[in-house]
Amino acid sequence: MGLTMLFDPEPKKRIEDFFNMREELKSFLQSLRKGKLIVVTGLRRYGKTSLILTGLNASGLDYAFLDCRLLPSGMISINDFLNLLEDELNKKSWAKKLLQGVEGVSIGSVGLRFRGGEKNLFLRILEKMEGKVLVLDEAQELRRTSYRLDHLLAYIYDHLNVKIVVSGSQVGLLYRFLRIQEPEAPLFGRPYLEVRLKRLEPQKAEEFLWKGFEQEGIKVNREVVEEAVSRFDGVIGWLTYFGYSYTRNKYSISKILEKASKLSLSELNHALSIYNVGRKRYLEVLKIVASANQLRWSGIKRALEAKEGKIPNNTLSNILKNLMDQGFLEKTNEEYRITDPILKTGILKYL
Ligand SMILES: Nc1ncnc2c1ncn2[C@@H]1O[C@H](COP(=O)(O)OP(=O)(O)OP(=O)(O)O)[C@@H](O)[C@H]1O
Numbered sequence: 316m317g318l319t320m321l322f323d324p325e326p327k328k329r330i331e332d333f334f335n336m337r338e339e340l341k342s343f344l345q346s347l348r349k350g351k352l353i354v355v356t357g358l359r360r361y362g363k364t365s366l367i368l369t370g371l372n373a374s375g376l377d378y379a380f381l382d383c384r385l386l387p388s389g390m391i392s393i394n395d396f397l398n399l400l401e402d403e404l405n406k407k408s409w410a411k412k413l414l415q416g417v418e419g420v421s422i423g424s425v426g427l428r429f430r431g432g433e434k435n436l437f438l439r440i441l442e443k444m445e446g447k448v449l450v451l452d453e454a455q456e457l458r459r460t461s462y463r464l465d466h467l468l469a470y471i472y473d474h475l476n477v478k479i480v481v482s483g484s485q486v487g488l489l490y491r492f493l494r495i496q497e498p499e500a501p502l503f504g505r506p507y508l509e510v511r512l513k514r515l516e517p518q519k520a521e522e523f524l525w526k527g528f529e530q531e532g533i534k535v536n537r538e539v540v541e542e543a544v545s546r547f548d549g550v551i552g553w554l555t556y557f558g559y560s561y562t563r564n565k566y567s568i569s570k571i572l573e574k575a576s577k578l579s580l581s582e583l584n585h586a587l588s589i590y591n592v593g594r595k596r597y598l599e600v601l602k603i604v605a606s607a608n609q610l611r612w613s614g615i616k617r618a619l620e621a622k623e624g625k626i627p628n629n630t631l632s633n634i635l636k637n638l639m640d641q642g643f644l645e646k647t648n649e650e651y652r653i654t655d656p657i658l659k660t661g662i663l664k665y666l
């Protein structure tokens with residue numbers, strides 16, 4: 316196996332390459348042992364996928380990992396979902412043998428093929444995955460389907476010996492999909508364990524960068540490290556992005572900040588595309604919050620109305636709730652702020 320460096324952009328998969336986050340890893344592994352449903356949350360680039368993959372590999376359990384971001388945009392069909400599962404199971408050495416004889420699954424020289432249009436095929440496959448783990452990474456994407464996945468998850472929970480790990484960077488949307496707290500919802504009342512990822516403390520973030528630079532054999536000034544830590548605010552994915560761009564592409568800090576903030580802006584645009592024509596107003600709200608550092612509800616309303624005319628209270632409340640559920644805004648003591656400083660820069664400079 317090739318050597319992985321801290322600044323390599325792919326999610327980390329091995330404990331040797333996994334920096335810090337011992338507490339979170341421990342609690343993930345404990346949850347895997349004890350629980351049936353594990354929810355891993357954290358904003359973009361907080362290290363969710365790395366934690367899940369490293370944890371699962373360390374646990375020795377077999378798993379199928381579905382990256383729900385790979386699903387097509389718009390409404391998701393059961394076939395889209397089955398295709399994702401087919402691709403993943405084709406990478407697993409245990410899958411072929413396990414799925415032999417399952418109706419709707421053919422096994423040829425090129426590998427597994429799932430017959431399309433089969434609503435129950437997913438369940439038949441999962442029934443065979445006894446003792447294994449199903450990972451739905453970025454599971455909030457599964458909201459976009461008319462197929463009742465929440466029922467299916469509840470069924471798996473109640474009847475199959477398969478553990479489920481779901482993750483999401485749009486934490487509010489993830490819980491809106493799972494609906495664990497809603498009495499009429501299928502998953503209601505099922506115990507679950509949440510592992511919540513945070514940013515690194517500044518000292519840890521510095522340590523991460525020093526370690527990464529050392530691996531790359533590159534000498535840097537203390538000021539560079541300090542500036543990067545303050546700009547990228549302990550978000551491990553941004554620190555990795557910085558380290559990679561600085562050492563491999565030889566970009567300056569300001570160039571990296573520019574690229575990073577443009578990247579986060581394009582991710583924002585993509586995430587807001589679900590609101591169609593309403594998108595412009597979402598962007599306007601974000602711009603208002605970004606330029607004021609922090610604002611209360613009434614301040615946002617005043618500024619938005621100055622630009623767009625009268626806005627009903629519940630319309631604005633909805634926008635703010637959606638933006639918080641997607642992780643772009645956070646509210647403390649009734650004041651709203653942009654969560655990610657890099658996105659904030661992007662909004663202020665390039666929107
Ligand atoms: N514990 C860690 N040790 C070393 N590198 C890490 C760690 N966690 C994350 N990274 C690096 O940070 C970046 C983001 O990590 P990862 O993809 O796991 O996060 P994520 O929360 O799943 O991100 P996204 O929201 O984009 O899916 C990757 O480049 C990964 O290699």
Ligand SMILES: [Mg+2]
Binds near residue numbers: 364365452
């Ligand atoms: Mg991820």
